[in-house]
Amino acid sequence: MILQIAIPKPVYTHFDYLPPPGIEMSRLQPGIRLRVPFGKNQSDIGILLAIAENSAIASHKLKFAEVILDNTPILPPDILQLLQWASDYYHHPIGEVISTALPTLLNQGHPAIIQTMQGWKLTASGQEQLASLAKTAHRQQAVLQLLQEHPHGLSHVTLSNSLSNIVPVLRTLEKKNWITPHLVEPTHLVKAVQSISLPLPLNAAQTQAVNRVCQHLNRFYPCLLDGVTGSGKTEVYLQIIQQVLNQNRQALVLIPEINLTPQMVNRFQQRFSVPLAIFHSKLTPHERLQAWLLAKEGIAPIVIGTRSAVWTPLARPGLFIVDEEHDPAYKQQDGFRYSARDMAVVRAQRAQVPILLGSATPSLDSLYNAQQQRYQHLILPERAGTAVHPRFQVVDMRPQSRQSLSWQLVQAITLRLAKQQQVLLFINRRGYAPTLMCYHCGWVAYCQHCDAPLTYHQTNQNLCCHYCGATRLRDTRCPDCHQEQLFLLGQGTQRIEEQLQQQFSQARILRIDSDSTRGKNAMHTLLEHIHGGEVDILVGTQMLAKGHHFPKVTLVGVINIDSGLYNADFRAPERMAQLLVQVAGRAGRAEEPGEVIIQTYHPDHPLLNCLIREGYPAFAQVALQERQLAQFPPYTRLALLRAEANQVELPLQFLQAAKEQALQLTAQEVQLWGPVPAPMARRAGWYRAQLLLQSTQREVLHRLLSQWLPCLASLAGRKVRWSLDIDPQELL
Numbered sequence: 001m002i003l004q005i006a007i008p009k010p011v012y013t014h015f016d017y018l019p020p021p022g023i024e025m026s027r028l029q030p031g032i033r034l035r036v037p038f039g040k041n042q043s044d045i046g047i048l049l050a051i052a053e054n055s056a057i058a059s060h061k062l063k064f065a066e067v068i069l070d071n072t073p074i075l076p077p078d079i080l081q082l083l084q085w086a087s088d089y090y091h092h093p094i095g096e097v098i099s100t101a102l103p104t105l106l107n108q109g110h111p112a113i114i115q116t117m118q119g120w121k122l123t124a125s126g127q128e129q130l131a132s133l134a135k136t137a138h139r140q141q142a143v144l145q146l147l148q149e150h151p152h153g154l155s156h157v158t159l160s161n162s163l164s165n166i167v168p169v170l171r172t173l174e175k176k177n178w179i180t181p182h183l184v185e186p187t188h189l190v191k192a193v194q195s196i197s198l199p200l201p202l203n204a205a206q207t208q209a210v211n212r213v214c215q216h217l218n219r220f221y222p223c224l225l226d227g228v229t230g231s232g233k234t235e236v237y238l239q240i241i242q243q244v245l246n247q248n249r250q251a252l253v254l255i256p257e258i259n260l261t262p263q264m265v266n267r268f269q270q271r272f273s274v275p276l277a278i279f280h281s282k283l284t285p286h287e288r289l290q291a292w293l294l295a296k297e298g299i300a301p302i303v304i305g306t307r308s309a310v311w312t313p314l315a316r317p318g319l320f321i322v323d324e325e326h327d328p329a330y331k332q333q334d335g336f337r338y339s340a341r342d343m344a345v346v347r348a349q350r351a352q353v354p355i356l357l358g359s360a361t362p363s364l365d366s367l368y369n370a371q372q373q374r375y376q377h378l379i380l381p382e383r384a385g386t387a388v389h390p391r392f393q394v395v396d397m398r399p400q401s402r403q404s405l406s407w408q409l410v411q412a413i414t415l416r417l418a419k420q421q422q423v424l425l426f427i428n429r430r431g432y433a434p435t436l437m438c439y440h441c442g443w444v445a446y447c448q449h450c451d452a453p454l455t456y457h458q459t460n461q462n463l464c465c466h467y468c469g470a471t472r473l474r475d476t477r478c479p480d481c482h483q484e485q486l487f488l489l490g491q492g493t494q495r496i497e498e499q500l501q502q503q504f505s506q507a508r509i510l511r512i513d514s515d516s517t518r519g520k521n522a523m524h525t526l527l528e529h530i531h532g533g534e535v536d537i538l539v540g541t542q543m544l545a546k547g548h549h550f551p552k553v554t555l556v557g558v559i560n561i562d563s564g565l566y567n568a569d570f571r572a573p574e575r576m577a578q579l580l581v582q583v584a585g586r587a588g589r590a591e592e593p594g595e596v597i598i599q600t601y602h603p604d605h606p607l608l609n610c611l612i613r614e615g616y617p618a619f620a621q622v623a624l625q626e627r628q629l630a631q632f633p634p635y636t637r638l639a640l641l642r643a644e645a646n647q648v649e650l651p652l653q654f655l656q657a658a659k660e661q662a663l664q665l666t667a668q669e670v671q672l673w674g675p676v677p678a679p680m681a682r683r684a685g686w687y688r689a690q691l692l693l694q695s696t697q698r699e700v701l702h703r704l705l706s707q708w709l710p711c712l713a714s715l716a717g718r719k720v721r722w723s724l725d726i727d728p729q730e731l732l
Helices: 077-090 093-099 124-132 138-149 156-162 165-175 206-215 233-246 258-271 285-296 307-311 340-351 366-373 408-418 495-503 522-531 572-584 606-614 614-630 650-665 696-714
Strands: 003-005 015-017 032-037 043-052 117-122 181-183 223-226 252-255 274-278 304-305 316-321 354-359 374-381 389-395 422-425 434-439 455-457 463-465 471-473 486-491 510-514 538-539 553-558 595-601 637-644 670-683 687-696 721-726
Touching: 003 093, 015 032, 032 687, 043 093, 043 670, 077 093, 077 307, 077 340, 077 721, 093 181, 093 307, 093 374, 093 553, 117 138, 117 156, 117 389, 117 471, 124 138, 138 165, 156 471, 165 181, 165 274, 206 223, 206 374, 223 233, 223 340, 223 366, 233 252, 233 316, 233 354, 252 307, 258 274, 258 304, 274 285, 285 422, 304 307, 316 340, 340 354, 366 614, 366 670, 389 408, 389 495, 389 606, 408 553, 408 595, 486 595, 495 510, 495 538, 510 522, 572 606, 572 614, 606 614, 637 670, 637 696, 650 670, 650 687, 670 696, 696 721
Parallel strands: 223 354, 223 374, 252 304, 252 316, 274 304, 316 354, 389 595, 422 538, 422 553, 510 538, 553 595
Antiparallel strands: 003 015, 003 043, 032 043, 117 181, 434 486, 455 463, 463 471, 637 687, 637 721, 670 687
């Protein structure tokens, strides 16, 4: 018997081993982990893919596997088959694909056992104090209330997910002997709070969407839930999930970013008193493993997570949901470059269950699939409740070119502050200023490792590269002409925050970007301030644009939208439109009407005007027509071969040789464009180039890639690193 084992190495095939001596053959099931010898005096952990009768390697050269780590498969057959399919489709080594899908601790050989976790339990003294606790100690009261509702105790993880900055509160309560450390049983590991909210009433469009999906819960039913911002897509998800839970099945909900997790988890906790398995990048390895096992064993009926959660095994899959399906964060941009959205569709098809792709600004790919009747198109045209669509105003910044904030925007902010309403200002650039320049000789502070200017951050007074992370002190004089006066050009979130503090000194201003939300619960804490009415003006990047519900925000100001209008990437206008509509959707989501002010130096741009005057659906139709004329996706299929080396000529030489090789394998069905230097030709000290492959037929493109890839390793040698990106979402 030959064991075909996938090992996380950059090799496009499995490795053959003999079974461990004396092992019971019944234990050898596909999906189990084995420790195997690999290389000189080393061992690795691999996954058993299959058992064969013979091998291409002579039997006396085969090594014995050392030990079996699992009694039952950690990867069930459906997930193992999905991973093998993904390896073939994305032309990525199967061992690395499986390694990506597993929690880190399983890759390291830790046991796949659900364990108790450290938690807390209410004491009798704490029970007595709950009723008499001062109202000012609301955080202590919230913890005691949660623990009172769960006499078995709650894990530290659950308490941290429910309340931000929880450690000081827990220490205080423990000193008072009101709570005590307690090992939480597995079924209570991620137990939600008791259900406290009832389903909201649905309008006609929401009702139709819920009914249509619930009528097809036992078959593959792909749906594009196309609802304007504030139309109640989440309520549609919740009511469909309730029907899935009634059938004792599980639901997997994907969200694009970790910063949306607290809001989504809170909404689900308020509706469902069932265990939730939560996945995101800020979990500890142990927390991630336990959540993964709870989902696999069916203990957690609801799984909520970011991109990698798409690989989570489910004991009883019943529904898949991809929220904000248009978001580029669903595409992995390094290593195993998969699309979580597309994998969720494939997984739903294999499991024969419905999938909902929800968005206020659907991707052109999904709209095309709906037009081709591959997806059901469910439309929510109106905002839920009494909320109305915001009013748009475009401000021409050419007469006010020296101002960051136009007089129209300043006037509107003043008016909203007087009404004690909240304002959101959007600028998709963090830091203080993106360029440090000498006016005398034209010198610009560039990164030593990238073809990009350094951004000035005022908080630490450093220059920082947003591509490779390099930092250094700000120059005090020009290194070329020694002029002492240097100028900061452009604006980022920090500079806008500073200007607002000067102009609106009485206002409470909060900045939200990746610099201000680095801590584990930082975003959750900031959102609490916003919802608690402790903030007047929010300044932030696209982190604020996605899915957040700010009922007190009535004015949204877009500082500069022009970068999306003129960009080398053909998807830039689509991304600009989605971002603009999403951030505009934060305004007027409650009773008060909303207003959106867009500052631009190109007020006559046809796509911008189409978007504002006729809405996103009209914009999408125009954009699809342009894509069809240019023969870009979704009308064609792309693959991008990237190469990089520490010598400028090597990537282009490799790609040229690869192109010549490909031309010998294909006819006219596949077009090859390039090779050319990447738009950012040098990044993190590596010189980069790329070769684009394009075809109207997916099968033809993949057949070429299968024949071509084995040749590339020998062409590249050891001095060139290369990678293949199937269906690339970024051409940079």
